[in-house]
Amino acid sequence: MGESEEVLLEKIRTLEDENKILKEENTESTKKLRNLETKELKQNVSNRQLEGKIKELKGEIKSFKKTPLILATITEVFDDNRVGIRGHVGHDFVVTYPGSIDKDKVIAGARVSLNQDSLAVVEVLPSKKEADIMAMEIEEKPDINYNDIGGLENAIVEIKETVELPIKKPELFEEIGIDPPKGILLYGPPGTGKTLLAKAVANQTNATFIKLVASEFVNKFLGEGARYVRQVFELAKEKSPAIIFIDEIDAIGTKRTHGTQGADREVQRTLMQLLSELDGFESRGNVGIIAATNRPDILDDALIRPGRFDRTIEVPLPNKNGRINILKIHTEKMKIDENIDFESISELTEGFSGADLKAACTEAGMFAIRNERKKVISKDFMDAIDKIINQI
Numbered sequence: 001m002g003e004s005e006e007v008l009l010e011k012i013r014t015l016e017d018e019n020k021i022l023k024e025e026n027t028e029s030t031k032k033l034r035n036l037e038t039k040e041l042k043q044n045v046s047n048r049q050l051e052g053k054i055k056e057l058k059g060e061i062k063s064f065k066k067t068p069l070i071l072a073t074i075t076e077v078f079d080d081n082r083v084g085i086r087g088h089v090g091h092d093f094v095v096t097y098p099g100s101i102d103k104d105k106v107i108a109g110a111r112v113s114l115n116q117d118s119l120a121v122v123e124v125l126p127s128k129k130e131a132d133i134m135a136m137e138i139e140e141k142p143d144i145n146y147n148d149i150g151g152l153e154n155a156i157v158e159i160k161e162t163v164e165l166p167i168k169k170p171e172l173f174e175e176i177g178i179d180p181p182k183g184i185l186l187y188g189p190p191g192t193g194k195t196l197l198a199k200a201v202a203n204q205t206n207a208t209f210i211k212l213v214a215s216e217f218v219n220k221f222l223g224e225g226a227r228y229v230r231q232v233f234e235l236a237k238e239k240s241p242a243i244i245f246i247d248e249i250d251a252i253g254t255k256r257t258h259g260t261q262g263a264d265r266e267v268q269r270t271l272m273q274l275l276s277e278l279d280g281f282e283s284r285g286n287v288g289i290i291a292a293t294n295r296p297d298i299l300d301d302a303l304i305r306p307g308r309f310d311r312t313i314e315v316p317l318p319n320k321n322g323r324i325n326i327l328k329i330h331t332e333k334m335k336i337d338e339n340i341d342f343e344s345i346s347e348l349t350e351g352f353s354g355a356d357l358k359a360a361c362t363e364a365g366m367f368a369i370r371n372e373r374k375k376v377i378s379k380d381f382m383d384a385i386d387k388i389i390n391q392i
C-alpha cells in the first residue's frame with residue numbers, strides 16, 4: 001500500500017469516528033427533544049386541568065355573589081305563562097314564569113322562588129306540606145297481627161279494649177253511656193314491641209297507621225311543631241279510620257320547668273297544640289291516638305290527665321315464656337335444627353328485649369351461613385347470644 005493510500009484510509013477512519021460521535025450526539029438530542037415534548041404535553045394537560053378548575057371556582061363565586069331569590073306563593077294562575085304571586089312583604093304581583101317549568105306544578109298555593117330584579121319565577125319549590133309529611137311514616141293497614149307479637153298478652157287485651165273496640169263498636173260505649181279513653185300511653189324499655197302493638201291495632205281496624213317521632217319533629221320543624229301537630233291530626237281525619245302513633249312523646253311532654261325560653265318554649269307550644277287537639281277530639285270517632293315512651297316518670301302531668309293520655313299500658317321486657325314465644329315467631333321462617341331447645345335459649349337470654357331476640361335469631365342465621373351450613377344449629381344461637389350480650 002502506497003503512502004497516500006495510507007493517509008486516505010486514516011482520514012476515512014477519522015471521519016467514521018466523527019460520524020459515530022455525531023450520531024450519538026444526534027440520538028442524545030432526539031431523546032432530549034422527546035423529553036421536552038412530553039414535558040410540554042404534560043404541562044398543557046395540567047394547564048387545561050387548572051383552567052377547568054378555575055372556571056368551576058369562578059362559577060361557584062358567581063353563584064355566591066348571586067342576589068338571593070325571593071320566596072313567594074302563587075295566588076292565581078293566568079294565561080301566557082303568568083301567575084299572581086304574594087310575597088312575604090304582602091304585595092301581590094303578576095309575574096311570568098319560563099316555559100321550562102312544568103305547568104302541572106304551577107298551581108295556586110305552590111311556593112316559588114323569584115328573581116329579585118324581574119320578579120320572574122325561577123323555580124317551583126316543593127310544598128311545605130309535602131316536606132312535612134315526608135317526616136312521618138304512613139302505612140295503609142300495616143301487615144302486623146297480634147300473632148306476630150310474643151309475650152304481651154296483657155297489653156294486647158288492654159289495647160284491644162281501649163283502642164280497637166271504640167273504633168270497631170262505638171255504639172257499645174254509647175249504649176252504656178261512657179267515653180272510651182282518648183289517648184293510650186304505652187310505656188316500657190326500648191324494643192319491647194310498642195310500635196308492633198300500635199301497628200297490630202291499625203291492622204285489626206283496617207286503619208291507616210301514622211307514626212311520628214316526637215324528638216324528630218321537634219328538631220326538624222323548629223318553630224313549626226304546633227302547626228305540624230295540627231296537620232297530622234287533620235291528615236288522620238282525612239284518612240280515617242286511622243291510628244296516630246307518637247313515639248318518644250317525652251321529647252315534647254316532659255314536666256314543665258319554670259322560665260322556659262327559646263327552643264324549650266317552642267317544645268311547650270308543640271305540647272300545648274297536642275293537648276288542644278286531644279281536648280277537641282271525639283273519643284268515639286274512628287281515629288285512635290297511641291303514644292309511647294321509655295320514660296313515663298318524666299312526663300308532664302298535663303299529658304296524663306283524664307281526657308288525654310289517661311290510660312297507660314305497660315309493655316315490659318318479656319319473661320321466660322314470652323321470650324320463647326318471640327323466638328318461635330322470629331324463627332318461623334328460618335331453617336333450624338329440630339333439636340334446638342328454645343327453653344334453654346330463653347333461660348340464657350334473660351333481660352333481652354323482643355328486638356334483641358330478633359337480632360339474636362338473625363345473627364344465628366349469619367353464623368350458619370358463615371359456616372356454610374344449610375340449617376341453623378344450637379351452637380349458632382349460643383354464638384349469636386354471646387355476640388348480642390357483648391353489644392348490650
Ligand SMILES: Nc1ncnc2c1ncn2[C@@H]1O[C@H](COP(=O)(O)OP(=O)(O)OP(=O)(O)O)[C@@H](O)[C@H]1O
Pocket residue numbers: 148149150151152189190191192193194195196197247292293294326329353354355356358
Ligand atoms: N314482643 C315482641 N314480639 C315479637 N317481636 C318483637 C317484640 N318486641 C320487639 N320485637 C321485634 O323488635 C322490633 C322492634 O320493636 P318495636 O319497634 O315494636 O319496639 P318499640 O318498643 O316500639 O321500641 P322503641 O321504644 O325503641 O321505639 C320489631 O319490629 C320486632 O321485630
